[in-house]
Amino acid sequence: MKEMRSSPLLTFTLSSYADPITVITTANENNSYYKRYKKLLQDENQKFIDWGTGNMNAHMLEKTAKDTFKVRRRVIIGATFLENNTIIAWFNNQPLHSPPLALQYVLNSVFKQMFGDDYIFQFKNLPSHHTVTEKDEMGEWMHCAVYSLLISIIMCYVASYYIIFYVKERVCGAKHLQFVSGLAVTAFWFTAFLWDFIIFLLISTSIVLLMMWYNASLNCGTLMILLTIFGLAMLPMAYIMSLLFRRPSSAYSAFNLLCFLLGPVAFFCIYVMFSNSHILNYTLYHVLLIVPHFNLASAICNLTNIYFARTFCDETNYLRIMLRHIEPEVGHKNYTCFTFPDRCCDVEELSMNGIGQHLTYLVVVGLLLFFILLYMQSRSSDSLLYTFIDLLRKSPSDSGTNDHDVFVEAIKVRSDQINHRIYEVVLKDTTKYYKSIVAVNQLCLGLKKFECFGLVGTPGSGKSTALKLLTGQIKLSYGDGWIAGYNLKQEMNKIHRCIGYCPQNDALLGELTGRETLIIFCLIRGIPISDCGVTSTKLAKELTFYKSMNQLVCYYNGGCKRKLSTAVALIGEPKVILLDEPTAGIDPRTKTFVWNTLSRIRDNGKCLIIVTDNMDECEAVCTRMGIMVDGALQCLGSPQYVKSKYEEEYVLTIKLSSAEPEMFDEVDYFVQKHFVNAEQRYVAEDVVLYILRDIEYMHRSIMFHIMEDGKRNVAAIAGYHLSQFSLERIFYLYTKGRYIRVTAE
Incomplete structure (x- = not known):
């Protein structure tokens, strides 16, 4: 079977660590190995602490008590040189590769002392080789992890696209116009859901076919069921969210961000950041399962785990072989499932230990959101609201x-x-x-x-x-x-x-x-x-x-x-x-x-x-x-x-030569003198409007004659307009005049 190297050769040296410190003690300061050990560190310009004939344990406890972080981070190895050529190699078990490094420096001090500086003892880490089959399995695992993440992220974008049209339809009034025309709320949303769900099935089918084409190690049939049920919960959620926005672009961005934060990001936090807090993890996990996108990410993760559990059991069957040596009568019994039911190789993907719990959450949440949507839109609460x-x-x-x-x-x-x-x-x-x-x-x-x-x-x-x-x-x-x-x-x-x-x-x-x-x-x-x-x-x-x-x-x-x-x-x-x-x-x-x-x-x-x-x-x-x-x-x-209410009345509009207050007074005196029941209705800038009432006795020619005399003799009058009432003029009196007075106040 062909082998492939996956990692390069690793040489152990103190230079690989950040500012390391080496500690040394000895029973006899004339010990040749002790002197050679210090010279070896000095030649490499490495820092060290020589406690002489002191006690290593006592010094380390004292130093750790003073600065625990520094000791754990920087003190990598040490050595104690006793009588009778006995040497103890000390190492810090927190940094990687410290045991072989501690032994390497002790052995080098011995070799160089015995055989000279031309000899060196060097430890190296040669990673095990992976076969092509192992490489393929690792590649499949990586593909599954990537696909799981990508599917949940893709669904954030898919869900966001659905919200755009419904925001636009509601804001422009087309949705309300359909309701006003007699369309039932249930008919509107059920037909919308049916069409959107068909489109979603096409998208889901395309995703599953792509995964089959890339030979993804997931049960594509189960994945299709999961995506289908996910659509049942995601669509009502998008419909309800569409009611909260007035701009399609803002709705798309906000809903996309919400799905991303409550989906892939929340899933990552639960499984990585809070993995050590069992109670917090468990509580948040079951609360967030009501969010369709979080539910989807978690379910795909479960499917991946089930696949690799089955792969492990099928290829190695390690535990069963061990149990067979202990109890030969186990025969063909699957003790893996008996002993570890939560990691059973035979877990059904659609069972509650698989993704059954996720599917149940999605169905319940989808139905609940759809009923909430219908209740909000059906005016069932109008009577209570008006009360x-x-x-x-x-x-x-x-x-x-x-x-x-x-x-x-x-x-x-x-x-x-x-x-x-x-x-x-x-x-x-x-x-x-x-x-x-x-x-x-x-x-x-x-x-x-x-x-x-x-x-x-x-x-x-x-x-x-x-x-x-x-x-x-x-x-x-x-x-x-x-x-x-x-x-x-x-x-x-x-x-x-x-x-x-x-x-x-x-x-x-x-x-x-x-x-x-x-x-x-x-x-x-x-x-x-x-x-x-x-x-x-x-x-x-x-x-x-x-x-x-x-x-x-x-x-x-x-x-x-x-x-x-x-x-x-x-x-x-x-x-x-x-x-x-x-x-x-x-x-x-x-x-x-x-x-x-x-x-x-x-x-x-x-x-x-x-x-x-x-x-x-x-x-x-x-x-x-x-x-x-x-x-x-x-x-x-x-x-x-x-119009008949004003047929015996006239409208007199006078344009003033200037907007000075005395001009208004002069015009008002002139009008009130010649038209006894004149009512001032409109004043703005250099225009004054009067309603002339109870002037049946006055012929129109006389009215025009009076105004012509006023135009010639009254300096404040620059021009005038005299007419009977029309609907436009009546409308003007009721509206324009009203607004001018309100503004003035």
């Missing part, structure tokens, strides 16, 4: 609404004249707090079928927050609400089957085409697969993006994305449709097609709520509208009714 919120809730602040129509609507809702048994949408003192900020303040509203309500206001007025409350994306802080007869606090899952939702920010996945997006939501709505193509094509043509149907959504422009989002909300024509700025970014010509589609759906008996700042959209589609300021309704009624 807790009701205990801590504070009464909302005064909405500051002075409008008679808003006041009457609130009375009807609170007195149950407007109730959820008749109306499609009922909001009763609906309120949302963000710490000290009131985003939605005591919103009271009732909407029936065949009705389209336009909710208008400036950015930050609470419009989008109100829609998020209706879809369950955020929780109510106070009040109550019903959609299609279902309560917002307790029956949100049922509400989702009755509403369509177009969010303010397009909740679309750029990796899908427009056609694929519509077909997916058609299937979620329960439309037969044979009709999905017809339904999606019809909506695309109505909303004029049919030509872009087969393009990836990531290549859509802003207007096309809004049309696609609107189409998603309209699929199946649900009872209540919530649209947050559906025509933002769409060209004026295409807006008409969108409005026509919305009007058709409204006339089919549906209830629509549209958030917009486009007054033309309100007039074209809405049967009623409300102007929202600081989270509260300040105006309510049909577009025509709102």
Whole structure:
């Protein structure tokens, strides 16, 4: 059998140690061997301590008591020279190779004294030779160790990749939009798990095949079972972790680091750093077994140990042979297993002494994490949560609404004249707090079928927050609400089957085409697969993006994305449709097609709520509208009714020649002199806005004549604009004027 040398020849010398010290004692200072020993050390420039005729034991005990660390580290060998040519070689048993070195220096002192300096006695360590077979076995062991470490590290990266898409899907709103469209939480996560698990099986199969190709010394079938069960626990863990992050890149990095620290790193610490602390080791080990990546590393280590235990028993059978000499009747009994059951050669890999314990942990943890995930996402705790919120809730602040129509609507809702048994949408003192900020303040509203309500206001007025409350994306802080007869606090899952939702920010996945997006939501709505193509094509043509149907959504422009989002909300024509700025970014010509589609759906008996700042959209589609300021309704009624409230009033805007305070006073004196009931509503920089009321007696020509005289004779007036009220002007008065005064305060 061919032999192979694995290590070089090792020559023993004191120079191999760091700053060594040699100790010497003698019974007679004229001893020739004693003198030769010291000369030998001096020739090599080695440090030594000569205690003369002192007692070696006494001196060593004294020196050790003074500096134990120095003695253990630096005092390597020593010698005592007694009478009758007796020599004692001393050695420190902690440094390696000290016994042969101590003997070598003693023998050299004797040889050189007897035969001269030409002779030297040298010990060398010649490592045993390894056969090719032994080399192969060592290589296999190294491969197994490396593969075990690599598999656990690879799985850290594999698990981290799964989290990226779910963070992106949740943050962009696509996940919530699927729930709003009626997709059950269990269906969402089970289908996600099924698809991810299939992908994971392909990855695991590739790893096992690679190990088979490299002739790894592991049972690949058992390894495949282990990786499969590991996937069952790892995927729910990734799903839950995806709920904690808002950036996919941060989620990937953090989850990867967490898996690495709690997996391979923790396993290394348990088996190396804490190996001497049995209680700590045992406790940490069983606690960390609930972490899938730690569990995997430990299980692969067990598989490796089982493989080499079997290899040892099969090739040597050493213990059985020894027992056979002691008791011949043992015959074919396996005394190895009888005597050492924890190191048995016949341990089954899937038994509890193998990796059965690990598999049990993985299955239990996987099921537990999946049930926790479903509980967190299924709104099962909503009733309990709202009970807790009701205990801590504070009464909302005064909405500051002075409008008679808003006041009457609130009375009807609170007195149950407007109730959820008749109306499609009922909001009763609906309120949302963000710490000290009131985003939605005591919103009271009732909407029936065949009705389209336009909710208008400036950015930050609470419009989008109100829609998020209706879809369950955020929780109510106070009040109550019903959609299609279902309560917002307790029956949100049922509400989702009755509403369509177009969010303010397009909740679309750029990796899908427009056609694929519509077909997916058609299937979620329960439309037969044979009709999905017809339904999606019809909506695309109505909303004029049919030509872009087969393009990836990531290549859509802003207007096309809004049309696609609107189409998603309209699929199946649900009872209540919530649209947050559906025509933002769409060209004026295409807006008409969108409005026509919305009007058709409204006339089919549906209830629509549209958030917009486009007054033309309100007039074209809405049967009623409300102007929202600081989270509260300040105006309510049909577009025509709102305009009629101001039809006898005029808006006078005056531009001042400068922003000096006396200029404002001069203009105000002029206006109040000629228009008795003028109300100043807006002051900013060099512009003043007045509402002119009770001037039916004054013809428009007279009003213009007065202002022309003022422009010529009043130095403060640089220009003016006089007009009747339009929806835009009314919206401007309720919003701009309001915000200017708040800012001034």
